[in-house]
Amino acid sequence: MINYAVIGTSMISGQFIKSAQATNEWDLTVLYSRSVEKAEHFLTAEELAFVPIETNWNAFLGDDRFSTVYIASPNSLHFQQAIALLQAKKNIVVEKPIFPTAAEVVTAQKIAKENGVFIFEAARHIHEENFKVVKDLLGNSPEIEGATFAYSKYSSRYDQVLNGEEPNIFTTKFAGGALVDLGIYLVYSAVAWFGVPDQAHYFAKKISTGVDGSGTIILQYPSFNVTLLTGKIIQSYLPSEIYTNTTTIKLDAVNAITDIAVWHRETNSETQHAVAAPELLLYDEALAFASVINHPTDEQALARYAYWSELSLQVTTLIEQLRQDAGIIYDAEK
Missing domain, CATH: 3.30.360.10 (Dihydrodipicolinate Reductase; domain 2)
Structure with a gap:
């Protein structure tokens, strides 16, 4: 069983939670949010009022109640949050798009490997x-x-x-x-x-x-x-x-x-x-990631992980090129 936390209170977070729980491979233990009010509203709407809420980032990083984090914050926050969690030796699932640049993907994948954890891009389809x-x-x-x-x-x-x-x-x-x-x-x-x-x-x-x-x-x-x-x-x-x-x-x-x-x-x-x-949109994705996290030494699981990681880097590289071709520059890149 994967004890996991969620960052973000959007609709996609709710879909991931429903799908992950339905696999019987995941158990939600913490919800991180900067706003207690938003978190409580989200948990009530998702009928998950029993889940603890954390609002302190440093406390969240050191929390041993979970080994894995699903990140569904705004796109520009993904990288900073991901690096901190990887360095805290947490597996992470980052909602697509994983990061704005290929260099960030390379960096995060390197840090994940150094810390013996996994990083997945949630390209569910x-x-x-x-x-x-x-x-x-x-x-x-x-x-x-x-x-x-x-x-x-x-x-x-x-x-x-x-x-x-x-x-x-x-x-x-x-x-x-x-x-x-x-x-x-x-x-x-x-x-x-x-x-x-x-x-x-x-x-x-x-x-x-x-x-x-x-x-x-x-x-x-x-x-x-x-x-x-x-x-x-x-x-x-x-x-x-x-x-x-x-x-x-x-x-x-x-x-x-x-x-x-x-x-x-x-x-x-x-x-x-x-x-x-499947009836639940993210069910196959949650099951796929669990097959790697729960079997970290299995050769077939590691081969799938390597393929997903390479594909994520290829897609991010191409999207970055397409943005540059169209003259779309993010604030962090200026």
Whole structure:
């Protein structure tokens, strides 16, 4: 059983807690928050009023009631919190995007190794069974001709921007924007399925706060291109597709795949390949991380961890390049 703590009182924290508890591999022992009022409100809403609340950061670092911490604070706080926890010999699960820069990922992974603990990026969709089904289909497919992935969802917090405010997800102060919030699912999918592209370009629509509200990403591979469409100031219902010279793999989404249909050119017919997804969105992710934390010397577990770590670094590196291409600079980088 993994005794764990949570930093953050957002909706995603609640989803992780529900999913982790349902695996019977995790036991929530502490909630860290700078605000007792917010923490109490969150615990009441999640029906977890029995969980102790900690507001003192130094006391939290030295707390031996947990070995692992799930970090779901604003993006710009991830790195500072992660380093302190790793040095305190805590395993950490950092909600995506893990950090703004590749250099920070390299540093954190090095510190984790030195302290004998694990660091995971919570890119939940890569652990889902249907994501793996697509990867297997591609492994058995003929030459890839290209792909188009789409994930755009209008955020109600954009209404605040239009009213002159700067909510965390739409500000350079807290390392926000559409690319790192929704586009990261598309980037992760492309890199996991096709590898690192030779070139990448981001044609972003920047909003008044300095971050990207929406945009189009072009990833160039040796023999094909991948187009990624993302946004938080528009609403899209487009599916996603992968093209080979004999098939089209049609996905209802890449961030949470529930439908996989393969159209076959020669027979003009479709085959269905999706498996049933768990009811809880982060269940597969929580189970995957537990398989490593609970078996720290198992070779297969360590091989999975090494793959996830390398993938996290590759994705962060690519997203950093895309931000630079679009001229999106966070406050900490100025």
